[in-house]
Amino acid sequence: MKNINNDMKDNKAKGRKVIGCFPLYPPLELFHSLGLVPVTLWGLKDSIPTTGKSDRHLQPYACSVARHLTEFLLSENGAALDGLFMYNACDTLRNLPEIINCGLADTGRSLPIFKIHLPMAPREQTESRAYLRARIKMLINELEEAYQVTFSIEKFRQSVSLYREMRKLCKALETLVANGRMSYNEFSRIIRDGWFVPAEDQLLALQKILQDRPLSKREHVPSAVQSRIVVSGILPPPLHMIQAFENAGLTFVGNDIASQNRALFYTPAMVDDPADYYVDFYNHHYPCTTLLYTADRRVAAIRELILSTRAQGVVFIGEKFCEFEYFEIPHLEKILKDMGVPTLFLEVSIDDNDYSEAYVTRIETFAELIGSANQGGRYAE
Amino acid sequence: MPNEDKLKAGHKKTEAGKRLSKMMINDYMRLHQKAGEGAFVVWIAIVVPAELFSGFENVVYGVPESHAAMSAGKGVGPLQCEKAERLGYSMDLCSYARIDLGTAFDGGKDSPTFGLPKPHLLISDNNNCSLLVKWFDVYHRTWDVPHFILDIPFCYEQQTARDLNYISSQYRDLIRTIETLSGQKFNIDRVREALEHTKGALTNWKRFLKTAASRPAGLTVFDSFVQMAPFLTSRGTKALAEHYRLLADETEENVAKGIFPVPNEKYRLLWDNIAPWHQLNKMSSRLAALNANLIAASYTYCMGSLEGEFDLYPYDGGDPLTYLARIQNFSICPHGLELRYQAMQRAIETLGIDGVIFASNRSCKVYSLMQMDMLKRVTERLGIPSVMIDVDHADIRKYSEESVFTRIEALLEVIDAKRGAQTPR
Incomplete structure (x- = not known):
């Protein structure tokens, strides 16, 4: 596993201005076009194994995403950041900026924090485009002032192209995984490593991987691999858990993971105004439990994902204390049951590494269930 | 002494305390009665400005959070929570939500107020707690009841004019929505x-x-x-x-x-x-x-x-x-x-x-x-x-x-x- 702390130090050593972005879906292209290196602070657990500093500011019932994020920012590694960006992704994250400021103040540090409110009302109910446009324009002004840079539409276009290509290649890797040519473990690691390096570096890394393992045209249709599953959640399962799935003969043919497919799914067409671009980006974003206005599209998206990948089972990875996810799971489980698709729910908490063996039996049983269904053909769409 | x-x-029940009990009983009885007589019923989050409903002839509202608090006070909180947990709702979710889901999906059984009458419209907001939007989405999906989300920016500093205008424009959207769904006209006076x-x-x-x-x-x-x-x-x-x-x-x-x-x-x-x-x-x-x-x-x-x-x-x-x-x-x-x-x-x-x-x-x-x-x-x-x-x-x-x-x-x-x-x- 690549150490993100080294990436952060490398960015700093090269004189790059790095803006840390709270998960989930920040305006990466915008930051990039202004000469900043945006890093999305997902999945810090592997690099920040303890939460001692965070525990002085957050109760243990905050999710591990928030606790590791806070720990990272308060640690020495967080000093490599030149700013932070966040929006109202959830109740926990919206409370964090001031908590982080308190923690930084204790260590004599401070960071500029840029905040926007992302409208969460359904678009057919409330006209919020003008509001979002104004917030994006204000953000651009704030960034220009803070970093003494000037927004350029040309550079923005280049950044959009770069991220579009990067997302496209990430999707190509997903296809490799679905066809059994790449493990989901490797895929998750590659995607995760990409969050902490400049987009150009990530693009080069992706291109190299795909040169070594090129996709053929026929790979874009679902392959005939058996025991096909889709995984859903905020973060992918921990690597040792993925290993347990793959050891049990299950193939991840698709994902509804916030840090993967939900984040990578959509890049808008280029327009002449970055505010319009982000109105489109957020309006048409892949449905996510945290984007409250996408709720009505979520069931359809999951159904489509299952049908298009011919998945035979769905695994929900519950990030402990993530209410947004937990409110939806019972409903989704019921719908999937009605579709004849078996589900498995596994909860991941901050100390799950200590209890990984407990999951193995459940994963193996789930694999057997799907395997027996294959033989009987019960779960054909 | x-x-x-x-x-x-010092702890003798005050006159205000006695009046409160009567008032709460009357509020819930009136809600059920009016709903039974055909009033348009909305369920709201506690900070939805309920004065807006006064602008309609026959709109009544229930407040699931308030009902959940009352249920907890009357000692039936765990009972209702367990019903929701049996339906798959995690014990880590807000206990108000679990009480409410447990009550609603059991038809109001064991509730001190017989639950709340079923809504024609759900109105949540995301400034007091955004998970409430997800909680109301459960009913929206299960019962196919429309769900109006008031989108209210969080306050790191006092409210700005821009946010105020954004919020009041949503009230106008809400009023139009109720007018359309209920067939009633709104009167600002x-x-x-x-x-x-x-x-x-x-x-x-x-x-x-x-x-x-x-x-x-x-x-x-x-x-x-x-x-x-x-x-x-x-x-x-x-x-x-x-x-x-x-x-x-x-x-x-x-x-x-x-x-x-x-x-x-x-x-x-x-x-x-x-x-x-x-x-x-x-x-x-x-x-x-x-x-x-x-x-x-x-x-x-x-x-x-x-x-x-x-x-x-x-x-x-x-x-x-x-x-x-x-x-x-x-x-x-x-x-x-x-x-x-x-x-x-x-x-x-x-x-x-x-x-x-x-x-x-x-x-x-x-x-x-x-x-x-x-x-x-x-x-x-x-x-x-x-x-x-x-x-x-x-x-x-x-x-x-x-x-x-x-x-x-x-x-x-x-x-x-x-x-x-x-x-x-």
Whole structure:
């Protein structure tokens, strides 16, 4: 596993201005076009194994995403950041900026924090485009002032192209995984490593991987691999858990993971105004439990994902204390049951590494269930 | 008089307390009755401006959070929670939500009010707590009932004009939605009238809370917790304004007569978080026995105030939607740490608070996840001893009375020690 702390130090050593972005879906292209290196602070657990500093500011019932994020920012590694960006992704994250400021103040540090409110009302109910446009324009002004840079539409276009290509290649890797040519473990690691390096570096890394393992045209249709599953959640399962799935003969043919497919799914067409671009980006974003206005599209998206990948089972990875996810799971489980698709729910908490063996039996049983269904053909769409 | 007798005298049920019970029964009976007669029923989050519904001829509203609090207070919280848990809803979810889901999906069985009549429209908002949007989405999906989401920006600083305009435009969308769904016409003058009642109610609410400034205090925070209930179910009514007038009158009269809920009050405490609904009687009795009085709570002093403030922000007779938008963030949860601290500092200084109890509430992360830094700030900047206890506002299974009181007693010792250090030898 690549150490993100080294990436952060490398960015700093090269004189790059790095803006840390709270998960989930920040305006990466915008930051990039202004000469900043945006890093999305997902999945810090592997690099920040303890939460001692965070525990002085957050109760243990905050999710591990928030606790590791806070720990990272308060640690020495967080000093490599030149700013932070966040929006109202959830109740926990919206409370964090001031908590982080308190923690930084204790260590004599401070960071500029840029905040926007992302409208969460359904678009057919409330006209919020003008509001979002104004917030994006204000953000651009704030960034220009803070970093003494000037927004350029040309550079923005280049950044959009770069991220579009990067997302496209990430999707190509997903296809490799679905066809059994790449493990989901490797895929998750590659995607995760990409969050902490400049987009150009990530693009080069992706291109190299795909040169070594090129996709053929026929790979874009679902392959005939058996025991096909889709995984859903905020973060992918921990690597040792993925290993347990793959050891049990299950193939991840698709994902509804916030840090993967939900984040990578959509890049808008280029327009002449970055505010319009982000109105489109957020309006048409892949449905996510945290984007409250996408709720009505979520069931359809999951159904489509299952049908298009011919998945035979769905695994929900519950990030402990993530209410947004937990409110939806019972409903989704019921719908999937009605579709004849078996589900498995596994909860991941901050100390799950200590209890990984407990999951193995459940994963193996789930694999057997799907395997027996294959033989009987019960779960054909 | 022996201490026990004094306590009994102080805790005698007040006239306002008796009236409150009748008022709540009437509110729920009227809700069921009107729904049965064909009224348009909405379910709302507690901070949705209910005065808007006065603008319609026949729109009634239920408040699931308030119903859940009442259920917890009446001791059926765990029973309803377990029903939701059996349906797959995690025990880590908010206990209000679990109580409500358990009640609703069991047809109101075991509820002190027979649940709430089924809604024609759900109205949530994401400033007080955004998970409530997900909670209402469960009904939206299960029952195919429309769900209107008020999208309200969080306040790291006081509300901006841009946000105010955005909020009031959503009220207009909401009004149009109700008009379309209910077939009723909206009349803004009725809302204006309702806001005058709200102004009267909140003026008297603040007068009631001000009796905490007397020594001993004229109230306990437990009185204010229970007396909040009709603000949620009767907002904008003449009956509420009258009830709060009588409540303030009676409390002020008691102070004048020397009748106090904790006559030997030695410790004046402030509570930060939602009320522990399942512990009101027990906690108030045990605190009173220690001569400790919780005299204020951020949960109750925010009603009628702007972000970061302590005093009333009254309706000025102007555009109702503008006023409602400006006061939309009156509860604590939409406020950032700086604003919460400002208001708490005012409360501490105005009421002569000796110590603060930060109730870390597993069921309300949005209220709780700033408390560790708030505690530090209150202790270091204001020199006020503080303690953090673990509670769940409605699920008694997540509460340990003994460990809570061990911490509270430690707080009282710190207050004593501080006083000892300040007393000249």
